[in-house]
Amino acid sequence: MDVKNIVLHSDLKEDIYMKPPPGLFSSPTSDSKYDSSLFLRKTSTDCVLLLVYVDAIIITGTDSSLITSLQQQLKDYFHMKDLGTLTYSLGLEVHNVASGVFLNQHKYTQDLISLAGLQDSSSVDTPLELNVKYRREEGDLLPDPTIFRQLVGSLNYLTITRPDISFAV
Structure with missing residues (x-):
């Protein structure tokens, strides 16, 4: 997904405290300890990951209904464009095939x-x-x-x- 007009949301003079939209994540420690721009939601059976890089957001997971719900919640708060299935990001080519996901550069x-x-x-x-x-x-x-x-x-x-x-x- 792509956040439209990201530059309009920059250079704030006030302190901003952010939290995920209600219902988005189940615990306050939803960010990854490995990457501050990676957020995840785990249930007993599924997992959804959200990765943010400037104005681009990559969402993936095991439950398509949770992914769709997350996309809609984001669209409710921000002007977003769904770019479809990920094929290229940050120098990585992504190929989805029946046996898995393959990456190359x-x-x-x-x-x-x-x-x-x-x-x-x-x-x-x-x-x-x-x-x-x-x-x-x-x-x-x-x-x-x-x-x-x-x-x-x-x-x-x-x-x-x-x-x-x-x-x-």
Whole structure:
């Protein structure tokens, strides 16, 4: 789901204390201890998860009627748009199939390769020359360090979500 006109709800001068809408969660400790933007509701048989990122909300769970009810409660308080089934968010492609949910970052990785201008390059086992001692005062300065910083940040994000490639990155 997408919250419309999120910028109209920013830069408040007053202290704001928030709580979930009535009936939304069964306990005051409904937020996750692992992520402050993840909220969950558990019953004896079902679970619904709500993840917030700026103006985007991802809702999933085991009970579609609880999900529909939650969506309606949110729409009653905010101008929301239902974007349908999740297919892409924060660099993750989501594929729902009969055997489960599969995630990949193919598009995100391809976009990084294009940003770096390496789409026509061939792969190598070791991307850097071995045993080279780099010095700060050697080499040319980058004409625009912004792209370099963006690539480093994006590669850091990629290694957080894909620890199996951390060494290569």
